[in-house]
Amino acid sequence: MRQLPHMNELAAKPGLHVVGLYSQVQPLDQIEHVLKKYEVKYPLTPDVDVFGAAGYLAPALPKVWIVGVDGTIIFIGNKDYDELLEKELAKVKYPGLGKASVHKDLEPAAKAYGEGKYAEAYKLAEKVYDETDDDAAEEDADYIMERIDDRMGSLSVRAETAEVIRNYQVAIACWNELATKYAGLEDAEEAPERLKKLKDSEEVKKDLEARHALLALMMSLDVEYQKTDDSDAAQILAFRKKCLADYRKFYADNKDNSAGDRAEELIENFEKLIPADERSEDPKKEEPPKKEPGTDGK
Amino acid sequence: MLRTLCLAALLALMVAPAFAQETKELKVGDKVADFTPRDWINQPTFESFSELKGDVIVLKAWGIN
Structure with a gap:
C-alpha cells in the first residue's frame, strides 16, 4: 500500500495513464476506505475475471504492466521500472495527441493540446489552417482540429448512449470531461447543462x-x-x-x-x-x- | 489462487486454476489487451486503450493485503 502514493504521483504525470486492477477479495467498503485515505483518483476495477481473461494474470502482487507509446507492453514485473518509465515518458512530447512531432507552426497548438487546453489548441490550429500555404502545416493543423472534434464527438455519443441505458457513471464522467476540458468549444456547449441535470436528478x-x-x-x-x-x-x-x-x-x-x-x-x-x-x-x-x-x- | 464470482465464472463452474490454464498470459512485446469491466471505481472516459496510444499506460494489479 505504500506504493499507492507513488501510483498517485505517476497518475499526475502528463502523458501517463494509470489503471488499477484490484486483485484481492475484500468488502467494497474496506477498499473504498483505503482509496479515500490515499486519495486515489485513477480508475480501477475489481473485475478480476475480466482483466484476467484479457491476460493480466497476477498470481503474486503487486504486478505492473507498462505499455509504451506504440501500444505494446514494454515491461512486466513489480520493481525497478522507474528508469524505463521515465525514458518512455520522454517520448511523449504532446500528451494525448498521438503524434510526437508537428510542423513548427503548429507547435503552440500542440503544446496547448498536451496541456489539456483544447479550446486554445483548436483556435491556434484553426488560425494556422486558415492562413498557411504550407501543405504539411495544413495537414498537422487539420490533424489537431480533427482529433479534438473526434474526441468531443466520441464523448458526446458515449454520454448520450450511457444515459439511455442508465449507465449514469459513464454519462457523468463523459459530460464532465466535455464541460471541463473542452469548455469554449461549440460542440461542448451543452455539456455543463447536461451534467448538472444528471447530478441534480433524484432518479x-x-x-x-x-x-x-x-x-x-x-x-x-x-x-x-x-x-x-x-x-x-x-x-x-x-x-x-x-x-x-x-x-x-x-x-x-x-x-x-x-x-x-x-x-x-x-x-x-x-x-x-x-x-x-x-x-x-x-x-x-x-x-x-x-x-x-x-x-x-x- | 483467487476465486471470484463473476457471472461468466459461475456459469462455467470454473475456479481460478482452471480459468488460468485457458488464458494466455500477456508478455513483453504483446499489444496492450483491452478489457471491458462491468464495474469501475473512478470511472474512466476511454473505452479502449487504443484511444491512449501515443501516451504511456501503467496497469497495476494490487490488493490491500
Missing part, C-alpha cells in the same frame, strides 16, 4: 446508489465464497442458494433502476446453477441470510 442519485449497493453485495458474496470448500457439493449448493436469495431480495427492492436489471441477470444465472427442485420461487421461503456486517449490500 440518477438513486440509480447510482443502487449500483454501488449491488457492487458491495457482489463483493461481499465473493468474500464468503472464499470460505467455501470447492469439493463440498452441499456447501457450494447452500452458497448458491444464499446468493440467489440475496439477489432476489435486492431485485425486489430495486426493480425500477439499472442495478435491478443487473440483479435480474444474476438471478437468472444462479437459477441455472441450482436444480429446480432445490430452488424456491418465493423469496420468503428462502431462509433469510444471516446478516453480518458488510454482507447485506448496504
Whole structure:
C-alpha cells in the first residue's frame, strides 16, 4: 500500500495513464476506505475475471504492466521500472495527441493540446489552417482540429448512449470531461447543462446508489465464497442458494433502476446453477441470510 | 489462487486454476489487451486503450493485503 502514493504521483504525470486492477477479495467498503485515505483518483476495477481473461494474470502482487507509446507492453514485473518509465515518458512530447512531432507552426497548438487546453489548441490550429500555404502545416493543423472534434464527438455519443441505458457513471464522467476540458468549444456547449441535470436528478442519485449497493453485495458474496470448500457439493449448493436469495431480495427492492436489471441477470444465472427442485420461487421461503456486517449490500 | 464470482465464472463452474490454464498470459512485446469491466471505481472516459496510444499506460494489479 505504500506504493499507492507513488501510483498517485505517476497518475499526475502528463502523458501517463494509470489503471488499477484490484486483485484481492475484500468488502467494497474496506477498499473504498483505503482509496479515500490515499486519495486515489485513477480508475480501477475489481473485475478480476475480466482483466484476467484479457491476460493480466497476477498470481503474486503487486504486478505492473507498462505499455509504451506504440501500444505494446514494454515491461512486466513489480520493481525497478522507474528508469524505463521515465525514458518512455520522454517520448511523449504532446500528451494525448498521438503524434510526437508537428510542423513548427503548429507547435503552440500542440503544446496547448498536451496541456489539456483544447479550446486554445483548436483556435491556434484553426488560425494556422486558415492562413498557411504550407501543405504539411495544413495537414498537422487539420490533424489537431480533427482529433479534438473526434474526441468531443466520441464523448458526446458515449454520454448520450450511457444515459439511455442508465449507465449514469459513464454519462457523468463523459459530460464532465466535455464541460471541463473542452469548455469554449461549440460542440461542448451543452455539456455543463447536461451534467448538472444528471447530478441534480433524484432518479440518477438513486440509480447510482443502487449500483454501488449491488457492487458491495457482489463483493461481499465473493468474500464468503472464499470460505467455501470447492469439493463440498452441499456447501457450494447452500452458497448458491444464499446468493440467489440475496439477489432476489435486492431485485425486489430495486426493480425500477439499472442495478435491478443487473440483479435480474444474476438471478437468472444462479437459477441455472441450482436444480429446480432445490430452488424456491418465493423469496420468503428462502431462509433469510444471516446478516453480518458488510454482507447485506448496504 | 483467487476465486471470484463473476457471472461468466459461475456459469462455467470454473475456479481460478482452471480459468488460468485457458488464458494466455500477456508478455513483453504483446499489444496492450483491452478489457471491458462491468464495474469501475473512478470511472474512466476511454473505452479502449487504443484511444491512449501515443501516451504511456501503467496497469497495476494490487490488493490491500
